Amino acid sequence: AQSVAQPEDQVNVAEGNPLTVKCTYSVSGNPYLFWYVQYPNRGLQFLLKYITGDNLVKGSYGFEAEFNKSQTSFHLKKPSALVSDSALYFCAVREKTGTASKLTFGTGTRLQVTL
Amino acid sequence: ETGVTQTPRHLVMGMTNKKSLKCEQHLGHNAMYWYKQSAKKPLELMFVYNFKEQTENNSVPSRFSPECPNSSHLFLHLHTLQPEDSALYLCASSPAEVGTVDTQYFGPGTRLTVL
Numbered sequence: 001a002q003s004v005a006q007p008e009d010q011v012n013v014a015e016g017n018p019l020t021v022k023c024t025y026s027v028s029g030n031p032y033l034f035w036y037v038q039y040p041n042r043g044l045q046f047l048l049k050y051i052t053g054d055n056l057v058k059g060s061y062g063f064e065a066e067f068n069k070s071q072t073s074f075h076l077k078k079p080s081a082l083v084s085d086s087a088l089y090f091c092a093v094r095e096k097t098g099t100a101s102k103l104t105f106g107t108g109t110r111l112q113v114t115l
Numbered sequence: 116e117t118g119v120t121q122t123p124r125h126l127v128m129g130m131t132n133k134k135s136l137k138c139e140q141h142l143g144h145n146a147m148y149w150y151k152q153s154a155k156k157p158l159e160l161m162f163v164y165n166f167k168e169q170t171e172n173n174s175v176p177s178r179f180s181p182e183c184p185n186s187s188h189l190f191l192h193l194h195t196l197q198p199e200d201s202a203l204y205l206c207a208s209s210p211a212e213v214g215t216v217d218t219q220y221f222g223p224g225t226r227l228t229v230l
Contacts, residue, residue: 032216043205043221044158045117051216090158094216100146100165101209101217105158 002027004074004091006106013081013113021076021109023091032094033074034103035065039087050074061085081113118142119222121206127228128196136191136225138206146211147189148219149181152203164189165211196229203227 004025013019025031032051036044048059055067065076076089088110092103118141128134140147149161163171164183178200180192189206203226207219 034218036221041223041226043117043119043121043223044207046218046220049216049218100148100163100170100211101219102160102163102171103158103219104160107157 002093002095002104004033004093004104004106006089006091006109008109009107010110010112013111015083015113015115016080019076019078019081019085019111019113021089021091021111023074023076023106025072025074025091025093027093031067031074032101033065033067034092034094035059035063035074035076036090036092036105037061037087038090038108044090047076081111083113083115086111086113117220117222119206119208119220121204121222121225123225124223125226125228127230128193129230130196130198132196133192133194135193136204136206136227138189138191138222140187140189140206140208140220140222142208142210142220144208144210144220145186146209146217147183147186148207148209149189149191150205150207150221152205152224153201158205161191193227196227198229201227201229 034049035047050067091106095102146165151159162181182190203224205224206222209217209219
C-alpha cells in the first residue's frame, strides 16, 4: 500500500524566513506526489504536484517542492514566509484507479508564521 | 474559488434524522469524490465516482449512501448517524482523462454535527 508521512505536527517560522514542511513517501512504482493547503473552515487547495522530470516543482503562492528519490522525500519549501501562509498543509500520493485517482493523504502539518 | 460547491456548509442533525449533502462541480470533470475529515485523523476517502459509476467504496457504513445522477452532481444521503460521524465532509472532483496525472479540486466542505 502507498503511504506518505509528515513527521511534524507543527512548524513555526518567523515571517521573512525560509520555511520547509517535510514529507516522505512509500510507493511501488513511480510516485505521483501532491501538496495541498487548507485554511480554517475551508476545503483543500491544490498547491503543486510532481509527476516526472525536474526535481524542483514550482506551485502556487510562491511555494515549491523538492523531490528526492534517494531519500524518498517531497518537502515543501518557500524562500520567504508570510503570516498569511499560516494554515494546514497536506502531502498526498496518488494511486491510480482507472482514469480517476485515489489520493492517500498524510496527517497534515500546521504551519504557524509569526511576525 | 475552485469551482466545486457544497451545501449546506453546516448541518446539525439528530441520530434519527435523514439528511443529504450536496456537491456540484462547474469544471466539466468526470470524477467526483467524498472524503471525511475528522480531528486528529488523516483524510479518509469514502467514495469515488467516475463517469457516474461508483468505482470505490472504502468500507463505508451503509448509513452513508452516495448518489451520482450525473458527472456534475454528487449527493451523500445520511440516516441514523452516530455522534462519531461528526466531521467535515469534503467533496472533490477531477478531470479523470486518459493519459494525464489527475488533480483533485476540493469544495469548502460541510461541517456535520450529530447530536
